Amino acid sequence: MPWQRLEWLMHPLLVRLGPKFLRSRVIWGMALFAVAVTITALDYLPQKLDLKVGQPSPQDFKAPQGIVYESEVLTQKAREEAARQVTPVYRVDSSVEAALTGQVDNIFQSLREINNSTSDSNERVARLKARLSHLKLTAPTLQALAAADATTLNNLAGITRNIVNQVMGEAVPQDAVNIARDKMLAAVETAGIETRYKPVVAAIIQQLELKPNLIYDVAATMQKREKAAAEVSPVQVTIRQNEKIVSDGELVTAEDIEALQKLGLLRSGASWGALFGLVFFQALLVALLLLYLRFFKPGIYNSNQLLLLLGLLWLIFLVFSRGVAAISLGSRAEFTRLVGYLMPVAAGSMLVAILLDAQVAVIFTFFLALEAGIIGGNLYQFTAMGAASGLVGIYCVTHLSQRSDLARSSLFLMLANLLSVVALGLMLKSTLSQLSIAAVLALANGLLSTVLTIGFLPFLENSFGITTAVKLLELSNPNHPLLKRLLLEAPGTYHHSILVGNLAEAAADAVGADSLLARVGAYYHDIGKLKRPYFFIENQVTAENPHDRLAPTLSTLIISCHVKDGLEMAREYRLPRVIQDIIAQHHGASLMTYFYHKARESGRGDSVSEDDFRYEGPIPRSKEAAIVMLADSVEAGIRSLPKPTPGRMEGFVRKIIREKLEDGQLEASDLTFRELAVIAKAFMRVLNGIFHTRVEYPEVVLKEMERRKSRNGVLHKQSAG
Incomplete structure (x- = not known):
């Protein structure tokens, strides 16, 4: 049964979300x-006609497009004319003839009675x-009549009746x-x-007493006229464009x-059938969109916040489109109708593609295009142009690399609209x-x-807490306050973060993850080191290491605190939630091996627990966070290799990945073995670019290069003088 099917589909969601959630979203x-x-239904609400029969037209009206329709007015006129052409129906009233013959019989009956009553002629x-x-x-x-016998009178009566x-x-x-x-x-x-x-x-x-026997048959005449009117075919009217x-x-x-x-150049009173059809069609569109989200994008469907965002974008588009539809382009109606080409379907499409998902944006584009129509x-x-414009807009913002790409997308949109x-x-x-x-409007x-x-x-972005590619691009700007602080106060960490970002971006791009998020997350993953930069080896400019004077447990506490400190700074600077997650998860629950072994070597032996020397976690829960973890470990460890040849680096990289995998740090990241190999x-590829082999030039070649450089400098000064 349909209801049982619906209950089966909705039951898991009802149980998981609870009644309060459903009430709020409903x-x-x-x-x-x-x-x-x-x-949307403003055109269907009751309102007066703009024109009345017999009044002068306030403007020229031309057909914006060709149309063929059945004219009720002309059809009614044709039927009335057909009814008027019907000949009235008359019928012969036989009772008139019967009444006259009755009068004749009465007269001759009286004559027979008189002649039979007496024998006296006088x-x-x-x-x-x-x-x-x-x-x-x-x-x-x-x-002569008095002398007539009965036979004669009967003959006379019969002849009279016959006449x-x-x-x-x-x-x-x-x-x-x-x-x-x-x-x-004359017949007599x-x-x-x-x-x-x-x-x-x-x-x-x-x-x-003669009377007419031909009388007008009202019922037959009306029936004949109705039949004639019914036989008239509906009048088809053909109007050509610009007529x-x-x-x-x-x-x-x-x-x-x-x-x-x-x-559609005049709007008549309310058509409740049309209004009901509009409401039904709108409900159908919304239901289809929700079903698509339910089955193909459950993350969006299960989020009240994201559904509300889609609803607000829908309303914003409708408000702007209604405002556009109210624009008048002079007194000519066919020009005013063209303002539909100004409805910004592409704006809704691009916003959904940037804020949510490109596939959802495609569905939403057709949704808005139908609304525009x-x-x-x-x-x-208007539906056709809206769909084309929206799809081009989605293509323009799918791979944003900088904010100026949004501005450049207007050129592609203008070209697509024009075509x-x-x-x-x-x-x-x-x-x-x-x-x-129409071209100007497009x-x-x-x-x-x-x-x-x-x-x-x-x-x-700010209202719904959504991190878009544009937001990430802004965060990747080196002029961001946190990155500037990192460069000035912890330059070693800054350089390390840049390299980790390069590694993470390449890896994320290779496995189909969000490469921009991985790169920006890597830039900020170690911002917690700003609290105590010189406790981290990459920022130590002298040979003295402060951890040499500290107990391993204290060093572990200081090192692990950079995750918590980083989260506090991220919240202070209002970094997006996805960046905060990478900061919190980039070490997972990994073991700080150096301090762990240092503690064991200090003489405590088996009393040292690994749990005391692990980060608090949580372990990475996304591919991007896991990639940043691996890139961080690889970049930090690769610098310890005495001679980073390609073979040694590859062995080291695979060793790091294997250790993280065996330690259970990648269990929640959804990375597969194939993706780890990729x-x-x-x-x-990135490390080979960083640690590539350099050509050692002979001393003679170096001297010749220096001589040419000096000569070019002198020539340049002479030409400038």
Whole structure:
């Protein structure tokens, strides 16, 4: 199950760190995330439209890039037009025809009843006249009707119904009612009715209550219109780069506002879906970064301090990027959008590479590049340039040898940014003016990133106690107060430290350790000797050795105290923790063999314990500290060799390394046997350079060299005169 997998991954960390640690990192993490999302989401917060339909545009708007989108405004207009083109639906109401035939049947039924009621012809005429008074029939017509039998009346009724059905069976709209009546009257003349009965049928038709049978079908018409609107395909709008959307002073339409919104030139009200998507994407980026640190950089992941540093760098970048995004480059929106090229992704990349790790800096670069694209209006060109700029920045600071390298990195950044902008401009078909402005911004980006890196680096170093290559380079300066004191008060120790630094640097470089840290650590490893410089043989200018008058135990105490004194001086001068570790560990728990054997020879014999003549430790816990220990022992001992030939020196170096290994001084340093062999070879390369064989020139050659030197000096004076 996923939750069980997560618990399995997190359980060892929970047990090791404890609840208090997790609470603090969760609280700080949530606070940093909330602030970062707020900064990033400013474009998604509710705000008024910059333009309204029917108002004049305050500026020219051109498309900064090409885009194809489905226009809701135009699609709605097309659907409304399709609905208007639909012919209204009418239907024939059969009840109108039925009502008319019912009227005819009622009239003829009355006629049949009157004719059947009496045999008196005059009485039938009188009753018919009264019943059909509204028909205004003549006397002959009434007499003919009174004389009609039932069959005749039934025939007349059938003919009349047929005439009505024939005419009203068709659609009769409101304006065709009179026409329909005329058709019925015309049909009477051709229906085969006896002449004497035609006036009766015509009068009945004339008095019928005709109504239109064609009525408007609202439901069917609406259904037909909806179907027509639904069949309209969404309208695709294609806008090309630099195409003018609306001109300055031109009345803005709904289509213009929609196009500007799609291009990101206008920001509408809050889109909660987009806001949720942004928060989710930010959480995804942070989770991926933390997972990378969890599995590949556990040292950083387990440090609240370093995680806080990454979070602060993230916030600093977002603040600067938001400020950059607020810059306006005049009234033309397509130029203002180009300020995204000024977002200093490389500054964050270089700071992480210097303060933490180059591999973490690569991941962090893509993290910041995506943020730049989001803040810049979800445009990929800002992400692309940010990634390229950040990677070049990491390359520039990976192997810092002096502070001026940081300043020179701005040139590489400016060149990389310029090439990136030109390539992206060609891809996006930018105009010459747009390309020129983007190039200027790209060059400024390189300079800005370097300035921010140099400005923030000391602050972050001191605030988080991180020792960077730049800090180590500053400490390696001979003008540092401690090194100047060492040169003046303990010159022998100073010279020894310089040689140890050369040995340690070569060895560390050979095994892939931090060579700069090893060299600087070697410079300061013996600063404790400043307290009592003349108790150490390299600083003794006379043949008198003060230890000759001291007991071995006291001499051991004095010698071993230079480690503790060195740590106190390192803290006083605020040397970094890694340098303090090398000072504390450069002797480990080694045995001071000279004083130990001197004590045994003094007559106490087996009562002398080795533990009383060992340094307090701890033993080296890093490769750099172990290398400084070996270099210190090799440099101090090599001077005791009567004739340091390459063979003797190599044997001595391997003997020193073997003794330290057998004494257990290298157990915590992670150095392998192969690396120890490599270290020995590196030591030999440096020692052979120091103790190389010198050519003994014959006396005749020396005299000739001296004569030429004098002659060159005279010629130089003559030419100068």
